[in-house]
Amino acid sequence: MSMKEQIKVALTGNPNSGKTTLFNAITGRIEQVGNWAGVTIEKKEGDIKKGLNKSNVQITAVDLPGAYSMSPFTSEESITSGFVRNENPDVIINIVDSTNLSRSLFFTTQLLELEIPVVVALNKCDLSKKKATNIDVDSLSKLLGCPVVETVSTKGNNNGLEDLISTVVEVTGKTQTAPFDSKGVNMADQKSVEASDKKRYEFVKEIVSKVEERKVISSKQTKQDAVDRVLAHKWLGIPIFALVMWVVFSISQAHLGPLLADTFVGWIDSFYAWVEGSLGDGVSPVLSSILLDGIIGGVGAVVGFLPLIMVLFFLLALLEDCGYMARVAVVMDRFFKKVGLSGKSIIPMIVGIGCSIPGVMSTRTIKNERQRRTTAMLTPFMPCGAKLPVIALFAGVFFNDAAWVGVTMYFVGIAIIILGALLVVRITGEKNARSFFIMELPEYRFPSIKRAAVSMLSRGKAFIIKAGTIILLCNAAVHIMQTFNWQFQAVAEGAENTSILASMASPFAIILVPLGFGAWQLAAAAITGFIAKENVVGTLAVVYGITNFIDTEELALVSGSADVAQIMGLTSVAALAYLMFNLFTPPCFAAIGAMNSEMENKKWLWGGIAFQFGMGYVVAFMTYQIGTMITTGALGSGFIPGLVAVALMIGYVVYLVRKGDEVAKRKVALSS
Amino acid sequence: MSDIIVILVILAIVSASITKIVIEKKKGTKCIGCPAGGTSKNTCGCNTHK
Numbered sequence: 001m002s003m004k005e006q007i008k009v010a011l012t013g014n015p016n017s018g019k020t021t022l023f024n025a026i027t028g029r030i031e032q033v034g035n036w037a038g039v040t041i042e043k044k045e046g047d048i049k050k051g052l053n054k055s056n057v058q059i060t061a062v063d064l065p066g067a068y069s070m071s072p073f074t075s076e077e078s079i080t081s082g083f084v085r086n087e088n089p090d091v092i093i094n095i096v097d098s099t100n101l102s103r104s105l106f107f108t109t110q111l112l113e114l115e116i117p118v119v120v121a122l123n124k125c126d127l128s129k130k131k132a133t134n135i136d137v138d139s140l141s142k143l144l145g146c147p148v149v150e151t152v153s154t155k156g157n158n159n160g161l162e163d164l165i166s167t168v169v170e171v172t173g174k175t176q177t178a179p180f181d182s183k184g185v186n187m188a189d190q191k192s193v194e195a196s197d198k199k200r201y202e203f204v205k206e207i208v209s210k211v212e213e214r215k216v217i218s219s220k221q222t223k224q225d226a227v228d229r230v231l232a233h234k235w236l237g238i239p240i241f242a243l244v245m246w247v248v249f250s251i252s253q254a255h256l257g258p259l260l261a262d263t264f265v266g267w268i269d270s271f272y273a274w275v276e277g278s279l280g281d282g283v284s285p286v287l288s289s290i291l292l293d294g295i296i297g298g299v300g301a302v303v304g305f306l307p308l309i310m311v312l313f314f315l316l317a318l319l320e321d322c323g324y325m326a327r328v329a330v331v332m333d334r335f336f337k338k339v340g341l342s343g344k345s346i347i348p349m350i351v352g353i354g355c356s357i358p359g360v361m362s363t364r365t366i367k368n369e370r371q372r373r374t375t376a377m378l379t380p381f382m383p384c385g386a387k388l389p390v391i392a393l394f395a396g397v398f399f400n401d402a403a404w405v406g407v408t409m410y411f412v413g414i415a416i417i418i419l420g421a422l423l424v425v426r427i428t429g430e431k432n433a434r435s436f437f438i439m440e441l442p443e444y445r446f447p448s449i450k451r452a453a454v455s456m457l458s459r460g461k462a463f464i465i466k467a468g469t470i471i472l473l474c475n476a477a478v479h480i481m482q483t484f485n486w487q488f489q490a491v492a493e494g495a496e497n498t499s500i501l502a503s504m505a506s507p508f509a510i511i512l513v514p515l516g517f518g519a520w521q522l523a524a525a526a527i528t529g530f531i532a533k534e535n536v537v538g539t540l541a542v543v544y545g546i547t548n549f550i551d552t553e554e555l556a557l558v559s560g561s562a563d564v565a566q567i568m569g570l571t572s573v574a575a576l577a578y579l580m581f582n583l584f585t586p587p588c589f590a591a592i593g594a595m596n597s598e599m600e601n602k603k604w605l606w607g608g609i610a611f612q613f614g615m616g617y618v619v620a621f622m623t624y625q626i627g628t629m630i631t632t633g634a635l636g637s638g639f640i641p642g643l644v645a646v647a648l649m650i651g652y653v654v655y656l657v658r659k660g661d662e663v664a665k666r667k668v669a670l671s672s
Numbered sequence: 673m674s675d676i677i678v679i680l681v682i683l684a685i686v687s688a689s690i691t692k693i694v695i696e697k698k699k700g701t702k703c704i705g706c707p708a709g710g711t712s713k714n715t716c717g718c719n720t721h722k
Contacts, residue, residue, distance in 0.1 A: 279678065287678045295685060357703050469689045469696075469704050476686060590703035 006058040007172050009048075010084050012111060013095030014104050015066030016442055018123045020044075022095055022153035023063035026052055026161055030458050043079055052162050055169045062089065068103075070110040071193075084114060091168050092118045098128040098135060098150075099443065101212055105144075105204040112146060113178040117171040120148040121164050126155070127443060132215035140211040145177045154448060179203070224444055228327065232441075237331030244324070245410055248315045249403040253392055257308035258401065264307050268300040286483055286490050294479025294542055295472060301541030302534045303467045305389035306460060312388060313459045316353065317452035323444045325350050330441065332414070339418050340425030342366050345375040349417065352382040353410075354459065356591040359384070363598050374424045376598040377608035378417045380587035381615075383409050385459060386466075386533035387583050393537050397564045398575040405576075409583055416584060416615055423611075427656045429663025466532060474528050475538045482543055501543070514642020515581060515617070516574030516624035526581065532588050544568065573627030574636075577620040585616030614649045621646050 011019050024030060027046030048059040067080040084092060094111050096104040111118050122137065141148040147167045151160040180203045185196040230236060251257070275296060279288050319325055329346040336345055344366050352359025359379045366372040383391065388406075395405035425431050481501035485491050491499045497506075497520065505524035512518050512526075525539035540546070544567050570578065586592060586609050599605050621642050628636035696704045 280674070282674045283678050284675050287675055287682070291678060291682055295682070355703070465692070466704060469692050472689050473686065473693075476682075588703070593702060 005056075006060065007090040007168075008087075009059055009061050009091045009093055009168055010087075010089035011061055011063045011093050011095060012080055012084060012107070013066060013121075013123075014068055014097060014100075014107060016440065017066065017095045017097040017104065018153050019066065019095050020063055022093075022121065022123065022151065022161070023061055025153045025159065026165065027061055030454055043083060048165055052165045053169075054162075054166060057169055057172070059165065059168065061093075067107060069107055084111065084116070089116060090172050092116050093121050093164065093168065094118055095121045095123050095151075098122045098125050099131065099133065101135065102204060102208045105207060106200060108144065109178070109180045109200055109204060110182075112144065112176060113181060113183070115176050115178075117174050117176050118144075118146045119164065119167050119171060120144065120146060121151045121153075121160075122148055123151045123153055125150045125160075126152045127445070134213040136211045136213075140207070143179060143207050143210065145179050147171060154451075227444065228441065231324065232327045232330045234331070234334055237327070241328055241331060242407060242411065244319065245407045246403050248312065248319070249406040252308055252312035252315060253395060253406055254401040254403055257311040257392075260307035260311065261304060265300075265304045268296075268304060272296050272300060289483065290476065290479055293545060294476050297546075298475025298479065298538040298542045299467050299472050301546065302389055302471050302538045303464065305392050305537070306463055308392050309385060309388050309463060310456045310460045313354065313385065314452050314456040317455040318447040318449075320350075321445070321447035321451055323442045326442050335418055336421070339421035340371070340430060341374060341421045342368060342371040345371065345378075345421075348375050348379045349382045352379040352384055354385055356380045356382075356384045356587045357594045360591060360594040360598055370424070370428055370430060373599045373601065373604045373608075374421055376595050377424070377604070377611065378420045380591050380595070380612065381413045381416045381420070381584060383413055383583050384533070384587070384591075385463070386588065389534050389537045390529075390579065390582055393540070394575050394579040397568075398570070398572045405579075409579070412580065412619070413583070416619070420611065420615065423653060423657065426664075427653075427660040429660040429667060431661070431664050463534075466534065470532050471534055471538050474531055474535050475542050478524065478528060478539050479542050496543075512581075514624070514636070514638035514645070515577050515620040516628070516636050517570060517578045517581075518638070519569060522568070522570075522578060526578075526585075529582055530586065530589060532590075533582065536582050540568070571628070571631075573631055574624055576627065577624035580623055581616050581620035583616075584612070584619050586612040614653075618646050618649060 011023055013019050023044065023046065026048050028049045029044070029046045042065070044063045046061055046063075048061055053059055062083065064080040064083055070081045070084075083089070092111055092114070094108050096108060108118070108120060120140075122135065122140075128135065137148050137150060147170075149160050149164045149167055151164055153159060153161065180200055182196045182200065186192045231240060233240075272292065276288075276292055279291070329350065332346045336342070345363075347365070348359045348362045350359075351362050356379060359382070360376050363372050363375045363379065366375055383406075387409075391406050391409055395402055399405050478501060481504070482496055482499045483490055484500055485498050486500055486503070496502060501524055502520045505520040505527065508527060509518045509520045509523040512523055517523075521540070521543040524543060525536045528535035528539045544564075546564060546567070565572075565575070568575075592605075592609065595608060596605050599608065625636050625639055625642070628634065693704055
């Protein structure tokens with residue numbers, strides 16, 4: 001055996017077998033994991049930790065997306081099969097879910113045929129032992145013709161990972177034999193392939209019958225099935241989800257979050273006061289204002305919401321880890337199927353709650369082109385992490401920290417997604433298309449505090465980096481543009497509407513009058529929101545001269561909320577309309593870039609952006625005008641021009657839908 | 673003199689932010705400060721096969 005100095009190990013296995021958790025455990029990296037299938041969509045590389053690798057060989061692990069077989073069905077499966085076939089890894093670690101041996105070994109037997117040494121990591125052994133399932137590891141190893149190591153990648157110690165790595169080093173350079181050989185099969189002949197697959201299934205079944213002893217029969221109803229009948233119930237599922245989200249928002253936005261934010265903002269205030277004191281009176285007021293109000297105040301106003309966001313993401317990570325979010329996907333599938341979306345579309349949308357970009361990127365797991373593009377277009381309607389400070393700010397200032405504001409935004413987002421999908425399926429003339437979705441539900445498990453904390457900290461770190469880079473620069477630019485006029489003279493106090501910023505934002509503000517927020521300051525904040533949504537909060541802080549939105553004295557989310565509301569000059573209804581406008585118009589430019597790469601079609605991209613603008617405008621218009629009518633008995637300002645604009649948009653969509661219906665009719669006529 | 677110091681401080685902060693953005697962009701990150709929102713050097717970005 002010739003030992004190399006550096007070897008490459010491919011991590012392969014079925015979706016949700018724990019590949020990325022194992023990858024993180026052996027490399028020390030923090031890649032996103034989730035308790036459902038299809039979280040990993042790209043390959044990722046990392047070196048094995050020194051503590052696990054006792055040899056002198058440098059081992060690089062490559063985490064690959066989950067695959068059920070070497071015949072790729074989805075794009076991420078093709079990444080996996082393409083890598084193991086073409087990149088010649090030195091060893092393959094095949095992660096096998098020990099709770100589902102019969103399904104996992106089909107892929108294992110295919111990997112063994114590649115003549116690359118394979119080590120089977122029999123993962124989730126703790127779960128199979130809990131279910132009183134015994135697997136004879138030695139017999140399995142003999143029958144497969146490769147080493148089998150028991151692992152529990154979620155455990156910190158005694159997890160079998162050291163054994164796994166030393167086994168990898170041992171088998172490097174050895175030749176691999178295959179217990180099931182399909183080399184003679186003509187891969188171009190469908191029937192031969194199917195016959196071979198059938199034989200392979202029989203072979204796997206035989207192995208499983210020899211090595212596995214189950215106390216709990218899969219077909220028997222378990223406690224988990226009983227819980228699923230309630231949580232994933234077709235009618236109860238939605239109110240349960242609403243209740244869960246309400247609890248999450250109550251804790252993060254009204255109780256624990258503000259409590260932590262209070263201390264945190266106290267530090268920011270102290271820092272602000274220290275810098276202010278250090279500057280003294282000798283510094284030019286313009287310079288001092290740029291540093292204090294533009295940079296420290298603007299960034300501080302956004303960063304002040306960090307504890308709320310971290311608490312929210314901690315709770316969402318717990319929900320995801322225990323397996324609940326996968327049930328939400330099942331509940332939503334009913335509705336999505338009816339509007340022509342794939343059940344798989346829910347996964348990008350759940351990922352999009354964290355950040356729209358990975359959400360949009362994960363649409364590539366959807367094979368159908370229209371469904372993929374529609375999902376990429378609609379995913380940004382799920383309020384992402386960047387929009388949370390905006391929600392928290394408006395819920396605090398105008399609605400007394402009410403948890404219903406945040407929950408409502410998510411449900412309005414879901415309603416828009418369903419409506420959008422319905423329109424797209426009609427416009428594209430595919431209203432008769434049917435989709436089917438089979439999702440493997442992960443087992444319920446006690447959520448890991450560690451994994452949730454890691455997820456929360458990584459998001460917190462990302463938030464601080466964003467605040468210190470893009471948001472800081474934007475706030476500084478906004479403050480400079482607000483301080484100076486086009487002759488680059490400092491504008492007098494009270495004459496800010498002569499500033500560069502005011503003159504740039506004012507034309508946009510006119511368009512926003514029918515929505516209830518025609519002030520240039522609010523228009524400027526909405527525009528900077530396209531760079532990063534947190535900028536809405538930062539810009540409002542800068543243009544209104546509010547240094548923080550969290551009261552350190554009164555333990556309230558917003559300092560003097562009535563004063564802040566008065567400064568902004570918004571009614572509660574207009575504030576709700578403004579919040580919806582910011583949430584449901586196009587996402588940040590980076591997310592639009594992700595839409596562009598996943599849609600791969602300019603017509604779809606621009607159509608999607610126009611739809612997002614139109615939807616945000618219509619929703620804000622209806623919220624403001626109907627809300628004003630209910631609360632005051634009169635219509636809001638700019639009703640007629642707003643109605644004309646909305647009618648034109650709706651009219652154009654109706655025209656496109658009718659055209660699409662004609663196409664659908666022709667398709668039916670052709671097929672019959 | 674104190675004005676110059678403040679200008680230098682502002683320039684230092686702004687330069688540090690720009691430098692960080694440039695470094696991240698060179699690494700291929702699509703969204704700076706977005707969790708899992710970028711394409712790092714360790715990911716292949718191999719999304720061409722649809």
